[in-house]
Amino acid sequence: MTKLTLGSHPYMLGFEQLERLVERTSKSDLTGYPPFNIEQSGDNAYRITLAVAGFAEDDLSVTVEDRQLIIRGRQTDVEDERIFLHRGIAARQFQKAFVLADGVEVAGAAMENGLLHVDLNRTPPESIVKTVKINRK
Template structure:
Protein backbone atom coordinates (compact mmCIF):
# COMPACT_ATOMS: atom_id res chain seq x y z
CA UNK A 1 0.00 0.00 0.00
CA UNK A 2 1.37 3.44 -0.96
CA UNK A 3 1.55 6.15 1.69
CA UNK A 4 -0.41 9.21 0.52
CA UNK A 5 1.34 12.46 1.39
CA UNK A 6 0.73 16.14 0.65
CA UNK A 7 3.66 16.18 -1.73
CA UNK A 8 2.38 13.26 -3.78
CA UNK A 9 -1.13 14.63 -4.48
CA UNK A 10 -1.35 16.06 -8.04
CA UNK A 11 -3.31 19.19 -7.02
CA UNK A 12 -0.97 20.20 -4.18
CA UNK A 13 2.19 21.36 -5.92
CA UNK A 14 5.09 22.56 -3.79
CA UNK A 15 3.76 21.24 -0.46
CA UNK A 16 6.71 18.92 0.21
CA UNK A 17 7.84 21.21 3.04
CA UNK A 18 4.40 20.88 4.68
CA UNK A 19 4.84 17.12 4.50
CA UNK A 20 8.12 17.37 6.42
CA UNK A 21 6.52 19.73 8.96
CA UNK A 22 3.70 17.27 9.68
CA UNK A 23 6.20 14.45 10.19
CA UNK A 24 8.37 16.59 12.51
CA UNK A 25 5.31 17.67 14.51
CA UNK A 26 4.13 14.07 14.94
CA UNK A 27 7.48 13.16 16.48
CA UNK A 28 7.37 15.96 19.07
CA UNK A 29 3.71 15.36 20.03
CA UNK A 30 4.57 12.21 21.99
CA UNK A 31 6.55 14.05 24.68
CA UNK A 32 4.75 14.30 28.01
CA UNK A 33 6.89 16.46 30.30
CA UNK A 34 6.40 19.19 31.27
CA UNK A 35 2.66 19.68 30.81
CA UNK A 36 1.62 22.72 28.79
CA UNK A 37 -1.33 24.78 27.56
CA UNK A 38 -1.74 26.64 24.28
CA UNK A 39 -4.13 29.59 24.25
CA UNK A 40 -5.27 31.90 21.47
CA UNK A 41 -5.43 35.33 23.07
CA UNK A 42 -6.55 37.17 19.89
CA UNK A 43 -6.85 36.57 16.15
CA UNK A 44 -3.08 36.88 15.71
CA UNK A 45 -1.67 36.14 19.17
CA UNK A 46 -1.01 32.91 21.04
CA UNK A 47 0.45 31.92 24.41
CA UNK A 48 2.19 28.68 25.31
CA UNK A 49 2.32 28.04 29.06
CA UNK A 50 4.55 25.32 30.51
CA UNK A 51 4.42 24.09 34.12
CA UNK A 52 8.06 24.42 35.21
CA UNK A 53 7.81 24.37 39.00
CA UNK A 54 11.24 24.47 40.63
CA UNK A 55 13.03 25.84 37.56
CA UNK A 56 14.72 29.24 37.75
CA UNK A 57 15.19 31.65 34.85
CA UNK A 58 18.79 30.50 34.46
CA UNK A 59 17.67 26.86 34.19
CA UNK A 60 15.56 27.58 31.09
CA UNK A 61 16.51 28.34 27.48
CA UNK A 62 14.20 29.35 24.63
CA UNK A 63 15.39 29.27 21.02
CA UNK A 64 13.88 29.31 17.55
CA UNK A 65 15.61 26.92 15.18
CA UNK A 66 14.36 26.62 11.59
CA UNK A 67 10.79 27.75 12.46
CA UNK A 68 10.75 25.43 15.47
CA UNK A 69 10.37 26.88 18.95
CA UNK A 70 12.52 24.85 21.35
CA UNK A 71 12.22 25.23 25.13
CA UNK A 72 14.83 23.46 27.25
CA UNK A 73 15.14 23.13 30.99
CA UNK A 74 17.96 21.71 33.10
CA UNK A 75 18.19 22.07 36.87
CA UNK A 76 21.41 21.88 38.77
CA UNK A 77 21.30 19.16 41.41
CA UNK A 78 21.35 20.98 44.73
CA UNK A 79 20.46 17.88 46.75
CA UNK A 80 24.03 17.45 47.94
CA UNK A 81 24.02 16.33 51.56
CA UNK A 82 20.22 15.98 51.61
CA UNK A 83 18.47 12.66 52.22
CA UNK A 84 15.11 12.30 50.49
CA UNK A 85 12.60 9.88 52.03
CA UNK A 86 10.38 10.50 49.02
CA UNK A 87 11.19 12.53 45.91
CA UNK A 88 8.01 13.12 43.94
CA UNK A 89 8.87 16.50 42.43
CA UNK A 90 10.36 16.01 39.01
CA UNK A 91 13.73 17.67 38.62
CA UNK A 92 14.68 16.14 35.29
CA UNK A 93 15.83 17.95 32.20
CA UNK A 94 13.36 18.49 29.39
CA UNK A 95 13.04 19.72 25.85
CA UNK A 96 9.72 20.79 24.31
CA UNK A 97 9.39 21.69 20.63
CA UNK A 98 6.64 23.53 18.78
CA UNK A 99 6.59 24.06 15.01
CA UNK A 100 5.79 27.69 14.14
CA UNK A 101 3.83 28.64 11.04
CA UNK A 102 5.28 31.06 8.53
CA UNK A 103 5.05 34.60 9.95
CA UNK A 104 4.66 33.54 13.61
CA UNK A 105 7.31 35.04 15.89
CA UNK A 106 8.10 34.96 19.59
CA UNK A 107 6.99 38.24 21.19
CA UNK A 108 8.41 37.49 24.63
CA UNK A 109 8.57 35.13 27.57
CA UNK A 110 8.13 35.42 31.33
CA UNK A 111 8.41 33.12 34.30
CA UNK A 112 5.66 33.60 36.87
CA UNK A 113 4.60 31.39 39.82
CA UNK A 114 6.17 28.24 38.36
CA UNK A 115 4.67 28.82 34.91
CA UNK A 116 6.67 29.79 31.84
CA UNK A 117 4.60 31.92 29.43
CA UNK A 118 5.83 32.26 25.85
CA UNK A 119 3.87 34.78 23.79
CA UNK A 120 3.65 34.43 20.02
CA UNK A 121 2.33 36.84 17.37
CA UNK A 122 1.49 36.35 13.73
CA UNK A 123 2.14 39.22 11.35
CA UNK A 124 -0.79 39.78 9.00
CA UNK A 125 0.50 39.65 5.43
CA UNK A 126 -0.55 42.25 2.90
CA UNK A 127 -2.71 40.75 0.13
CA UNK A 128 -0.79 40.59 -3.14
CA UNK A 129 -2.47 40.56 -6.54
CA UNK A 130 -0.18 39.70 -9.42
CA UNK A 131 -1.14 40.06 -13.07
CA UNK A 132 0.59 37.68 -15.45
CA UNK A 133 1.24 39.02 -18.96
CA UNK A 134 0.46 36.68 -21.81
CA UNK A 135 2.93 36.82 -24.69
CA UNK A 136 2.67 35.53 -28.24
CA UNK A 137 4.75 32.51 -29.13
Protein backbone atom coordinates in the same frame (compact mmCIF):
# COMPACT_ATOMS: atom_id res chain seq x y z
CA MET B 1 -8.18 4.43 -5.90
CA THR B 2 -4.98 6.36 -5.21
CA LYS B 3 -4.67 8.16 -1.91
CA LEU B 4 -3.70 11.79 -2.42
CA THR B 5 -1.30 13.32 0.04
CA LEU B 6 -0.84 17.04 0.58
CA GLY B 7 2.34 17.12 -1.51
CA SER B 8 0.87 15.12 -4.39
CA HIS B 9 -2.48 16.92 -4.78
CA PRO B 10 -2.56 18.39 -8.31
CA TYR B 11 -3.84 21.82 -7.21
CA MET B 12 -1.44 22.29 -4.29
CA LEU B 13 2.02 23.10 -5.58
CA GLY B 14 5.10 23.55 -3.42
CA PHE B 15 3.64 22.12 -0.19
CA GLU B 16 6.12 19.24 0.14
CA GLN B 17 7.84 20.98 3.06
CA LEU B 18 4.50 21.30 4.89
CA GLU B 19 3.91 17.58 4.48
CA ARG B 20 7.38 16.86 5.96
CA LEU B 21 6.59 19.17 8.91
CA VAL B 22 3.32 17.37 9.60
CA GLU B 23 5.11 14.02 9.48
CA ARG B 24 7.88 15.24 11.81
CA THR B 25 5.47 16.70 14.37
CA SER B 26 3.25 13.61 14.37
CA LYS B 27 6.22 11.66 15.74
CA SER B 28 6.75 14.05 18.66
CA ASP B 29 5.45 13.28 22.14
CA LEU B 30 2.62 15.64 23.11
CA THR B 31 1.95 14.06 26.51
CA GLY B 32 5.44 14.14 28.04
CA TYR B 33 7.10 16.18 30.71
CA PRO B 34 6.55 19.02 31.46
CA PRO B 35 2.82 19.48 30.95
CA PHE B 36 1.81 22.45 28.81
CA ASN B 37 -1.14 24.41 27.45
CA ILE B 38 -1.55 26.18 24.13
CA GLU B 39 -4.17 28.90 23.97
CA GLN B 40 -5.28 31.51 21.49
CA SER B 41 -4.97 34.84 23.27
CA GLY B 42 -6.14 37.04 20.38
CA ASP B 43 -7.03 36.99 16.70
CA ASN B 44 -3.34 36.68 15.78
CA ALA B 45 -1.79 35.80 19.12
CA TYR B 46 -1.04 32.57 20.94
CA ARG B 47 0.41 31.60 24.31
CA ILE B 48 2.26 28.42 25.23
CA THR B 49 2.39 27.80 28.98
CA LEU B 50 4.65 25.15 30.52
CA ALA B 51 4.47 24.00 34.14
CA VAL B 52 8.10 24.36 35.24
CA ALA B 53 7.86 24.28 39.02
CA GLY B 54 11.30 24.12 40.60
CA PHE B 55 13.09 25.64 37.61
CA ALA B 56 14.73 29.05 37.91
CA GLU B 57 14.84 31.45 34.96
CA ASP B 58 18.53 30.62 34.51
CA ASP B 59 17.64 26.92 34.16
CA LEU B 60 15.43 27.60 31.12
CA SER B 61 16.18 28.63 27.54
CA VAL B 62 13.79 29.67 24.78
CA THR B 63 15.21 29.70 21.24
CA VAL B 64 13.96 29.69 17.66
CA GLU B 65 15.94 27.41 15.36
CA ASP B 66 14.92 26.87 11.75
CA ARG B 67 11.24 27.81 12.31
CA GLN B 68 11.07 25.69 15.48
CA LEU B 69 10.45 27.12 18.93
CA ILE B 70 12.61 25.07 21.28
CA ILE B 71 12.18 25.32 25.05
CA ARG B 72 14.80 23.60 27.17
CA GLY B 73 15.07 23.14 30.90
CA ARG B 74 18.07 21.91 32.84
CA GLN B 75 18.31 22.12 36.61
CA THR B 76 21.68 22.20 38.23
CA ASP B 77 22.08 19.62 40.95
CA VAL B 78 23.00 21.30 44.18
CA GLU B 79 25.08 18.92 46.23
CA ASP B 80 24.12 19.46 49.82
CA GLU B 81 23.59 17.40 52.91
CA ARG B 82 19.83 16.90 52.54
CA ILE B 83 18.48 13.43 53.17
CA PHE B 84 15.26 12.74 51.28
CA LEU B 85 12.72 10.41 52.84
CA HIS B 86 10.68 10.75 49.65
CA ARG B 87 11.69 12.50 46.44
CA GLY B 88 8.67 13.04 44.23
CA ILE B 89 9.65 16.31 42.57
CA ALA B 90 11.43 15.54 39.34
CA ALA B 91 14.69 17.37 38.73
CA ARG B 92 15.16 16.27 35.17
CA GLN B 93 15.97 18.10 31.98
CA PHE B 94 13.49 18.51 29.14
CA GLN B 95 13.15 19.82 25.62
CA LYS B 96 9.90 20.79 23.91
CA ALA B 97 9.82 21.78 20.22
CA PHE B 98 6.97 23.52 18.42
CA VAL B 99 6.99 24.14 14.65
CA LEU B 100 6.14 27.76 13.80
CA ALA B 101 4.33 28.74 10.62
CA ASP B 102 5.65 31.51 8.41
CA GLY B 103 4.76 34.84 9.95
CA VAL B 104 4.63 33.53 13.55
CA GLU B 105 7.20 35.20 15.78
CA VAL B 106 8.03 34.93 19.47
CA ALA B 107 6.88 38.12 21.19
CA GLY B 108 8.39 37.30 24.58
CA ALA B 109 8.60 34.92 27.52
CA ALA B 110 7.85 35.37 31.22
CA MET B 111 7.87 33.30 34.42
CA GLU B 112 4.93 33.53 36.81
CA ASN B 113 4.12 31.24 39.77
CA GLY B 114 6.05 28.25 38.39
CA LEU B 115 4.67 28.69 34.88
CA LEU B 116 6.68 29.70 31.81
CA HIS B 117 4.58 31.73 29.36
CA VAL B 118 5.81 32.11 25.77
CA ASP B 119 3.78 34.59 23.72
CA LEU B 120 3.58 34.31 19.94
CA ASN B 121 2.23 36.76 17.36
CA ARG B 122 1.20 35.98 13.82
CA THR B 123 1.48 38.63 11.15
CA PRO B 124 -1.28 38.05 8.59
CA PRO B 125 0.07 37.79 5.05
CA GLU B 126 -0.61 40.66 2.70
CA SER B 127 -3.03 39.99 -0.12
CA ILE B 128 -1.05 40.33 -3.35
CA VAL B 129 -2.54 40.35 -6.82
CA LYS B 130 -0.06 40.04 -9.67
CA THR B 131 -0.87 40.08 -13.36
CA VAL B 132 1.38 37.89 -15.50
CA LYS B 133 1.99 39.00 -19.06
CA ILE B 134 1.51 36.27 -21.64
CA ASN B 135 4.36 36.27 -24.14
CA ARG B 136 4.06 35.05 -27.73
CA LYS B 137 6.64 32.45 -28.84
